Amino acid sequence: xxxxxxxxxxxxxxxxxxxxxxxxxxxxxxxxxxxxxxxxxxxxxxxxxxxxxxxxxxxxxxxxxxxxxxxxxxxxxxxxxxxxxxxxxxxxxxxxxxxxxxxxxxxxxxxxxxxxxxxxxxxxxxxxxxxxxxxxxxxxxxxxxxxxxxxxxxxxxxxxxxxxxxxxxxxxxxxxxxxxxxxxxxxxxxxxxxxxxxxxxxxxxxxxxxxxxxxxxxxxxxxxxxxxxxxxxxxxxxxxxxxxxx
Amino acid sequence: xxxxxxxxxxxxxxxxxxxxxxxxxxxxxxxxxxxxxxxxxxxxxxxxxxxxxxxxxxxxxxxxxxxxxxxxxxxxxxxxxxxxxxxxxxxxxxxxxxxxxxxxxxxxxxxxxxxxxxxxxxxxxxxxxxxxxxxxxxxxxxxxxxxxxxxxxxxxxxxxxxxxxxxxxxxxxxxxxxxxxxxxxxxxxxxxxxxxxxxxxxxxxxxxxxxxxxxxxxxxxxxxxxxxxxxxxxxxxxxxxxxxxxxxxxxxxxxxxxxxxxx
Numbered sequence: 207x208x209x210x211x212x213x214x215x216x217x218x219x220x221x222x223x224x225x226x227x228x229x230x231x232x233x234x235x236x237x238x239x240x241x242x243x244x245x246x247x248x249x250x251x252x253x254x255x256x257x258x259x260x261x262x263x264x265x266x267x268x269x270x271x272x273x274x275x276x277x278x279x280x281x282x283x284x285x286x287x288x289x290x291x292x293x294x295x296x297x298x299x300x301x302x303x304x305x306x307x308x309x310x311x312x313x314x315x316x317x318x319x320x321x322x323x324x325x326x327x328x329x330x331x332x333x334x335x336x337x338x339x340x341x342x343x344x345x346x347x348x349x350x351x352x353x354x355x356x357x358x359x360x361x362x363x364x365x366x367x368x369x370x371x372x373x374x375x376x377x378x379x380x381x382x383x384x385x386x387x388x389x390x391x392x393x394x395x396x397x398x399x400x401x402x403x404x405x406x407x408x409x410x411x412x413x414x415x416x417x418x419x420x421x422x423x424x425x426x427x428x429x430x431x432x433x434x435x436x437x438x439x440x441x442x443x444x445x446x447x448x449x450x451x452x
Numbered sequence: 453x454x455x456x457x458x459x460x461x462x463x464x465x466x467x468x469x470x471x472x473x474x475x476x477x478x479x480x481x482x483x484x485x486x487x488x489x490x491x492x493x494x495x496x497x498x499x500x501x502x503x504x505x506x507x508x509x510x511x512x513x514x515x516x517x518x519x520x521x522x523x524x525x526x527x528x529x530x531x532x533x534x535x536x537x538x539x540x541x542x543x544x545x546x547x548x549x550x551x552x553x554x555x556x557x558x559x560x561x562x563x564x565x566x567x568x569x570x571x572x573x574x575x576x577x578x579x580x581x582x583x584x585x586x587x588x589x590x591x592x593x594x595x596x597x598x599x600x601x602x603x604x605x606x607x608x609x610x611x612x613x614x615x616x617x618x619x620x621x622x623x624x625x626x627x628x629x630x631x632x633x634x635x636x637x638x639x640x641x642x643x644x645x646x647x648x649x650x651x652x653x654x655x656x657x658x659x660x661x662x663x664x665x666x667x668x669x670x671x672x673x674x675x676x677x678x679x680x681x682x683x684x685x686x687x688x689x690x691x692x693x694x695x696x697x698x699x700x701x702x703x704x705x706x707x708x709x710x711x712x713x714x715x
Contacts, residue, residue: 238619240495247606251616252505253496258652261532262661287667291524295531319568320522320667326548326569326581327520331668 261295268296271303275352282353283332292316292351317345323368330398332366363390366398370447377448387411387446412440503655505609509676510649511704512663513686514585516711518670521546521583523565525662525671530566532650532661540564541636543647544587544662549713553577557713584714585671587662588613588634588647589695589703596626596635596646605644611676611704612651617643631699649673676704 208216240249268289269276279285290296290308298306314336323333340348348357356365363384364371374380384390384403391401406412409431415422417431429435435443445451499505529535529544546565550558550572562569565583572581594613597605604620607613620643627635627644638645650660654673658664663673674683683706690708695715697703707714 241603244609245606246603248603248616248619250495251606251619252608252614253499254616254618255614255648255651256496256499256503256655258533260653260656260658262528262653262658262664264653264658264664284667286669288665290528291665291667295528319524320520322568322571324521324569324571325578326550326572326583328517328582331520 260297262290263295263297263300265289267300278350278352282355284352284354312344312346314345317349317351321345325369329369330366333368335368374447378450379447406441406446409435409440412446416440499655505655507677508610509704510590510611510654511674511676511683511687511706512587512590512649512660513672513674513683513690513692513706513708514587515670515672515686515690515708516582516584516714517709518668519546519583519585520668520670521548521565521569522667523568524665524667525585526564526566528661528665529647529650532653533648535645536639539639541638541645542566543634543636543645544585547584547586547714548572548581549584549711550581551579551713553579555579580711582711584707584710585662586632586634587705588649589632589701589705590647590649592702592704593700595629595631595699595701599625599629601625605646608651610655612649612654613646614648614651615644615646617641617645620644631696631701 211219238248241247243249244252265288272289279287293308293310296306296308299308318334318336321333323335327333345351349355362371374382387406389404391403394401394403410417413431414420415426416429418428420426420428440446523546526542526545530537530542533543535541535543540563542564544564545561546569547559547561548565548569550560552558558572569583590611590613592611594605594607597607597613600606601623602619602621604616605613605626606616622637622643624637624644627637635644635646637643650658650662653660659673663671672682672686674681674686676683678684686708687706690706693707693710694703694705695707
C-alpha cells in the first residue's frame with residue numbers, strides 16, 4: 207500500500223502528518239482544560255465564579271430566628287429595608303451565631319446616611335436637617351428602627367415635605383397654609399400614600415384670589431381668566447410653590 | 453462517471469481524492485470534539501445539572517426616582533465582592549446630577565457614593581437634581597468580550613458577562629472598550645474586575661448584594677425568561693431607557709425615569 211503511493215506524495219505526507227501531530231500536541235498543552243466547551247472561554251471559570259463565597263445571607267434567613275422583629279417590621283415604614291442594609295453582611299452569623307455578630311450601629315450618622323436632607327433625594331422621602339432636629343439626641347431615643355413611627359405624628363407638613371417647604375417659604379406664597387390649596391385627609395399623617403392630599407383642579411380655584419374682581423387683598427396680582435393663558439391650566443406655567451419663577 | 457486513465461496504475465479520481473481528504477479531516481475533528489465534550493464531565497455537581505443556565509436570562513431595572521443616594525449598594529457590593537476600598541474602584545456607584553437654573557449640569561460621585569453625599573456647597577439655584585445608580589449593563593452585544601484577545605471575559609448562557617481571573621493577561625483592552633466605564637484593574641490580583649450581577653448569589657436564587665440592601669427598591673432584579681419575575685413587571689409598567697442606546701450594545705440594565713442628561 208505505502209509503496210504504491212508515488213514517492214513525491216510520500217515525501218509530503220510524512221512532514222504533513224508530523225505537523226498535524228505537533229499541532230495537536232501543542233494545542234493540547236496550550237489550551238486549558240474546558241476551553242471552548244461552552245464558548246470561547248474556560249468552562250471551569252464559570253463554576254469558579256458561581257462558587258465564590260457569600261457574605262450577605264439574604265433577608266429570608268433572618269426571619270427564621272428573629273420572627274418578632276420581622277413582625278414589627280412588616281407593617282412599619284422600614285418594611286422594604288433589608289435586615290442587612292443596617293446590620294451589614296450576616297452570612298457568617300447564620301453559620302455561627304456566637305462567633306459572628308452582625309453590626310449594630312446606634313450612631314446618628316447611621317440613620318442620617320439615608321435621612322439627612324439632600325435636595326437630590328426624591329420628594330416625599332422622610333428627611334431631617336440633622337443640625338436642627340434634636341442634635342444631641344440619638345435617633346433611636348425617639349424612633350424604633352424596626353418600626354420607625356415618629357413618636358408624635360408630624361404636626362407640620364414640612365416634616366416630610368421639606369424641599370417644598372423651603373421653596374415655598376421664600377416665595378410670594380410663603381404665608382399661605384398648605385391647606386389653603388390642598389385638602390388633606392386626616393389619615394394622611396399616619397398613612398401618607400394611602401390617603402393622598404387633594405390638589406387644585408380648576409383655573410377658577412386660583413381665580414379665587416387672582417381673578418379680576420376677586421375679593422382678596424389689593425396687592426395680589428390679577429389676571430383676566432377669560433383671556434390669560436388660553437387653554438393652559440395655571441400650574442402648567444406657574445409653579446404654585448414658587449409662582450414668581452416661570 | 454469515472455474516467456479511466458491509461459498507463460498510470462493509480463485509478464484515483466479527483467472526487468475520490470477529495471472524499472479521502474474530507475473523511476480524514478472528519479476522523480480527526482469528530483473524535484477530538486467528542487473527547488472534548490465528555491472530558492469535561494464532572495466540572496461541577498450542580499452547575500449545568502441542578503442549575504441550568506440556559507433557562508435564565510438575568511436583567512436589572514433601576515427606578516431613578518426612588519434612589520435616595522444612600523450608597524448602601526456601593527458598600528454592600530464592595531463587601532460582598534472584595535472590591536478594594538482604596539483606590540476608589542467600584543463595581544457599582546451612584547452619580548448625583550445637579551442641573552442649575554443656568555442650564556449647567558454638574559455630576560459628582562464622591563468615593564462612588566459609598567459614604568453618602570454631602571449637601572452641595574454650590575449656592576447656585578437648582579433647576580433639578582437626582583441620583584443615578586450605575587452598574588455593568590451586561591450587554592447583549594458586549595464590546596468588552598469582543599476585544600478580549602485571550603477569551604478571558606465572556607458571556608454566560610444566562611446572559612452575565614464574567615471575567616476569568618486565572619486566564620486574564622491584564623492587557624486592559626476591555627477597560628478601553630467598555631463604553632460605560634464599568635471595568636477596573638484590580639490592584640491586588642492585577643487582572644480586570646467587573647460587576648458579575650453577584651453571579652455566585654443569583655445562581656443560588658439570592659439577589660445581588662446591591663439589590664438586597666437597597667432600602668427603597670430603586671433596584672429591581674429578575675429573570676427575563678420567567679413571567680413572574682419582578683423585572684418583567686418593571687419593564688411592562690415603566691417607560692424604559694438604556695444608557696447609550698446608539699452604541700447598539702443592547703444593555704440589560706433598564707432605567708425608568710431617566711433624564712436626558714444621563715450618559
